[in-house]
Amino acid sequence: MEKTSNFSWIFDTITNHTLDIIAIIDQNRRVRFTTPLFFEMFGVKPEDLQKLDIFDRVHPDDRDWLMGRHRRVIATGKKSSSEYRVIDKDGEIRHLECKTTPIPDTEDNLTVVAIRDITDRKKMENELQQRKNRYEVLQKSLKSFSQDLSTVMKVTDLEERLLKEVKTVITGSEPEMIILNQKTKSRFPELEPSLPLGKIEQVGKNIVIKIGERKGSPYILLLNGSSIYETMDSIWLETLVCYTVMVFENLNVIENLMNQLEEALQSNETPQWVLRLLFNLQEQQRQNLSSDLHDTVLQEQIDLYRRLEALLNRNEIDEGIKIQLKGIEQGLLDTIHQIRMTCNELRPPLLRELGLERALENLFEYTQVSSTFKIAFHSENTGGLSLNEELTIGIYRIVQELLNNAAKHSKAAMLNFKISKQDTLRLEYSDDGVGFDATKLSPSFNNMGLSSMRQRVQSLNGDIEFYSQQNHGLRVLIDFPIIGF
Template sequence: MSSLFKLTLITHTLAFSPFIILYSLPRLVGFHLISVEAATAFLLVLPIAYMYMLMTRRIFDVNFVLSRLSYHASIAIVPSALMALLGIWIVRSEVSSGLGAARMFLIFYLVLVVLLFAKESLDRRLRRGGSGMNIGGSFERFSHNIARVMKRADLERALEQEIQKSIRVPALQFLDWDASMDEVPIEVLNPQERREIAESLRRKEDLLVPGSLTILHRGACIVMGRKGDQAYLLWLDDKADHTRYNPDERNWLGTLANYSSIVSENLYLVEGLIGSLEAEMKKHGDTPGWVLRLVFNLSENERRRLASDLHDSALQDQIIWLRRLETAIVDYEMNAPLKGELEQIKEGLLDVIHQIRETCNELRPPLLMEMGLKQSLEQLFAEAQMRANYTVDFQAEGIDGVLDDEQTLAIYRITQELLRNAAKHANASRVEITLFADEESLRYHYRDNGVGMNEADAADSFSHMGMAGMKERVRSFDGIFEWHSEPGAGMETEITIPLRSRPDSLYEEVVQ
């Protein structure tokens, strides 16, 4: 049923109902509630309503009014009945003393308090928004969608989909606008309407702050962001039934505008950061060290997240199934072949659990910062020697407390990669690692007795062996990475990292 038909029906009902219900029907039994003059006065609703529909192209949201009317009518039934009964009781008891009045006040007061609690419960059950839309579900869905937004087009798509799902809007358009524009570039409008909206936006320029909703003579604008004098807007046409946006819809759109403006401002900051990165790379001719540190930090954060997910989900599930299997083997009688098969499955589960734990330790070194670099490396060497066929000769002097967390993690990762290379590629039987720190720098020396390689042929295997990653890690701290190798003579690596590297203000800003 269209809003225009509903408005016409309501208008005629308001105009004729008082005459029929309050005058004509009571006259049939010999009395009337109001005079014929008073009943006839309600007919003035007709010309007023028709004039309203003639003078404006938009009408108020009849569905919103009807839903609120039915809601408030249902809420008012109980207190009205109670007050009517109390009024009858007051009249019959003829209570006129001050004590009686105080008693009536307390009764009415307690009744209203209880009714307000009941109303709060009914609010959650009966009210779902002005136009029947689920506002809470809409916000939850929209916040979930914008969590994956990485660029402006993604934000626009998510916002458009959410609005179209909840409100019937014939047209909407994203646009950039500033006060120097004579008309807004909205395709569905004619030139006159474009100029009128531009003029209206100029008059309300002070109100165009990010996250605000501005109602225009046709449609509305959501301010998603501002960059200097330019505003980033979303224009929404009038609703399909030509009704005004009701209060619930305005609040809903305003909240969406706030969400969108926050994401939009973050996207502006990301764009500015990318521009700064590109400028830095052009200035240096190569990737700056602080950019490499940023990349490695992001990689380590992702490793920690993945290790946490593995530990909290896959590992715990495996342990639960292992306990259930152990309980079944002990509690139930079974023949020897079946029991043997279950024991093999149990051993397989134990192997999987061990592999997951090893993977978590690889992704996130356990207690690296708490134990210190020296003790963490000793534990790493002990575990590596159990899995590989080489021995590690490790010597360290003056290294504890001289490195920051990023440098400590970098040395640990470099050592992991060198040990991995010694086991998989070099086939070494002996590895020597020496760490020494003075007032200026940390010196790291590695040597193995593996098969070695020809440095001239290193280009093909450089990335494969992880050497490129180690070199970039060292360079991110303004360090020096050198390596030497010959066929049959193993490999030797020398790393020098300054202990007082120059801080980069842009890096500190990005990390914070």
């Protein structure tokens, strides 16, 4: 008797203090027994259990499949687990996790149901899913916006695209771009030109962000302040603004450059930055062409040469045919040599690896082999001199132009080159050729390639002077500033 009393005390303790609802349900869906939490959740009295169909408390959208699950548990005798929704005594939706276990050999096919309230967990899961979905929306927005910016060429287009993105992504933001000037200042007296660039600021009921300045007027993005309340949205907006600020600044730079270019065209002068850009693009194209020739045409010619060489070593080929094939072989060798020389001219060998002086020595040696003139080259006080790639290739191209000019026009027997370091880096050239009347040269002259040479010197911020008379040769002095290179 005492043992039974102990078990009754343990059962009562579990029944009254368990955090789960434990119920016994019969095949007619009537509650035979349940723990107190059931009455607390659904507001049912113990005397009303016999009249209660437990599935009446299940959410209508989940009721049919849950009743079907109950029938299957009874039919199969196998336990089952599921999640579903119910309506509690206050009319609120709760999420429950249910584990149903059939009791074998009972008259009314009783089942034990353990029910746990997982509403808080579901809310957390739903919130996490919503945040994940929101994050994906914001990421997709940034990707699309950044891609579209590559096609934006005007500030008005940038403004339109920015307002469209903010309005689409941030509900109720009511975005507006304000160009702060005398006219708009009266409408927005709280806005200040000194706002920090690209920073989110709260001014009154509005969020304001300075995008940039154009023609002395600040461009300010204005939003409804209550529309941004999530940290994730603030980070998105900061990133979006960062993209916009960079493009805004770039458009300003492009506009200023276009204005400079227009002024230069009207005055028939080419700005230094334009020349520098053109020569750099030219060098890039030469490097690309050299790589293409080396990696495709040259390799194909070498392959043909090797196959022809292997064919000539076969004994069954007639001697007459071999003689003809040897002529073709020599022609291939000449073509391979010419392609290699073209590649070397397009991208000078050793220029990067060994420096300007060694590259010039190789150029002079190669040029003198096929020329009627002699070349003397001297350097002075250039030990330890370090030049950047742009100046190095620029001087190399100028020397090439002087050599080409001498070969085509000078009729000289002797060419002299000298590089020296003084306050500037000086390149000196002289020859004993036919010369020309230097007094007739003008900034727009275009004879003998000297115009291109002058433009290249100008692009490198250097100075060039030509000294020549008829039948008294040519002397060229070029000075480059060392600072900045």
